[in-house]
Amino acid sequence: MTAVTCELCPRGCVIPEGAAGDCRIRVNLGGRLRATTYGRPSAVHIDPMEKKPLYHFLPGAPVFSIATAGCNLHCLNCQNWQLSQRGGEEMEEIYRLDPPELVRAAREEGCRSIAYTYSDPIVFYEYVYDTAELAHAQRLANCFITAAYINREPLRKLCGVIDAVNADLKAFDDGFYRRVNGATLKPVLDALVTMREEGVWLEVTNLLIPTLNDDPAMIRRLARWVHDELGPGTPLHFSRFQPLYRMRNLPPTPVETLDLARREAKDVGMEHVYVGNVLGHEGNSTYCPRDGTLLIGRVGFMITHYALTPDGRCPSCNERIPGVWRSAELFGEQP
Amino acid sequence: MTREPDRSSRQPERRRVLALLGGLGTLGLLLPWLRTSAPARPVQREISLHEADFYRPHDLAG
Numbered sequence: 001m002t003a004v005t006c007e008l009c010p011r012g013c014v015i016p017e018g019a020a021g022d023c024r025i026r027v028n029l030g031g032r033l034r035a036t037t038y039g040r041p042s043a044v045h046i047d048p049m050e051k052k053p054l055y056h057f058l059p060g061a062p063v064f065s066i067a068t069a070g071c072n073l074h075c076l077n078c079q080n081w082q083l084s085q086r087g088g089e090e091m092e093e094i095y096r097l098d099p100p101e102l103v104r105a106a107r108e109e110g111c112r113s114i115a116y117t118y119s120d121p122i123v124f125y126e127y128v129y130d131t132a133e134l135a136h137a138q139r140l141a142n143c144f145i146t147a148a149y150i151n152r153e154p155l156r157k158l159c160g161v162i163d164a165v166n167a168d169l170k171a172f173d174d175g176f177y178r179r180v181n182g183a184t185l186k187p188v189l190d191a192l193v194t195m196r197e198e199g200v201w202l203e204v205t206n207l208l209i210p211t212l213n214d215d216p217a218m219i220r221r222l223a224r225w226v227h228d229e230l231g232p233g234t235p236l237h238f239s240r241f242q243p244l245y246r247m248r249n250l251p252p253t254p255v256e257t258l259d260l261a262r263r264e265a266k267d268v269g270m271e272h273v274y275v276g277n278v279l280g281h282e283g284n285s286t287y288c289p290r291d292g293t294l295l296i297g298r299v300g301f302m303i304t305h306y307a308l309t310p311d312g313r314c315p316s317c318n319e320r321i322p323g324v325w326r327s328a329e330l331f332g333e334q335p
Numbered sequence: 336m337t338r339e340p341d342r343s344s345r346q347p348e349r350r351r352v353l354a355l356l357g358g359l360g361t362l363g364l365l366l367p368w369l370r371t372s373a374p375a376r377p378v379q380r381e382i383s384l385h386e387a388d389f390y391r392p393h394d395l396a397g
Contacts, residue, residue, distance in 0.1 A: 002392055002393075003392070003393035004390045004391065004392055004393055005390060005391055005392075005393045006387070006389065006390045007389040007390055007391065008387070008388075008389045008390070014393050015393075026387055026390075027384075029384065031392065032386055033386065033387040033390040034384040034385065034386060034387060035384070035385045035386070035387040036384055038384070038385030039385070125387075125388065125389070126385055126386075126387060126388055127385070129388075151389070153389070154388065154389050
């Protein structure tokens with residue numbers, strides 16, 4: 001009987017033969033670890049880029065979005081728990097979509113990018129990597145939507161094929177991570193710094209849950225850390241909580257709390273601070289940090305106004321807005 | 336007195352058509368049953384599972 005140690009994420013699961021890791025989908029069969037959902041997504045959709053949310057990366061582009069079962073976190077408020085908190089054998093739908101078929105399907109649907117999303121794509125790492133490599137060869141961008149609970153070595157390798165990340169920073173408190181997510185804070189912070197070092201486009205989302213992580217002092221510490229370690233131009237999204245899964249006892253986040261978080265983050269110098277899950281809020285839109293010009297107006301996931309210059313500058317003051325605004329910035333001009 | 340027309344020469348042809356129709360009907364009724372009552376067969380080809388990256392044998396002594 002050969003047990004194996006999975007070194008993908010900080011859990012470091014020791015998996016006896018015939019058993020699965022904490023994520024439910026990485027299984028030890030005969031002393032070899034198998035990624036059981038490779039090529040077998042259970043969610044396949046076309047979403048707008050704004051839904052990820054990625055606000056400074058190819059705005060308005062449709063993204064071919066996939067996920068398989070399983071997750072290495074166990075958030076009490078998970079909004080995709082039917083997918084993330086179950087194993088592959090429990091899925092109502094399993095598609096057979098190997099990397100070449102997936103890339104072909106994305107192209108046929110007119111998508112110039114693929115998002116690995118919904119559950120945490122860390123757990124279907126090999127499927128992401130192989131698909132992303134093929135996608136790049138065909139000038140498709142790769143977006144990775146994650147809670148960033150991953151070890152450094154696999155992350156560095158992955159960054160070579162990933163173009164944009166939206167990472168959840170769930171709270172600036174290790175106790176919160178342990179109680180609510182079944183994880184720890186430090187590896188997440190390390191992963192965000194690694195992503196920045198590797199030059200991947202990075203946006204950060206913080207879901208504010210009433211009474212659990214909405215303390216203004218904690219929000220300020222979080223924003224200051226993002227400012228100092230990732231840079232003031234990093235888009236920071238404060239997202240509204242909705243009562244879901246095992247956390248139905250708390251109300252949705254009051255809009256005033258989101259406004260307050262936005263002010264705190266701007267106060268420490270963050271330049272692009274957004275409010276998510278509140279339709280029509282002014283914090284859905286992008287403004288020039290220098291002169292306040294409305295650059296990209298959004299209502300929900302819809303773009304209602306676009307004033308950036310083709311090279312991503314404010315049309316009034318010529319301030320360069322950080323982001324990836326055209327796919328030519330990733331792949332060069334189309335030959 | 337009228338006489339029935341002699342149709343005896345056409346009787347064998349009709350019998351064949353009726354037999355064919357009857358046979359097809361029986362087959363149509365039996366096919367679904369035959370299909371469901373077929374003995375279960377083992378899966379002929381195992382679908383391979385992709386080997387994961389980033390793992391090592393666990394050192395129980397360590």
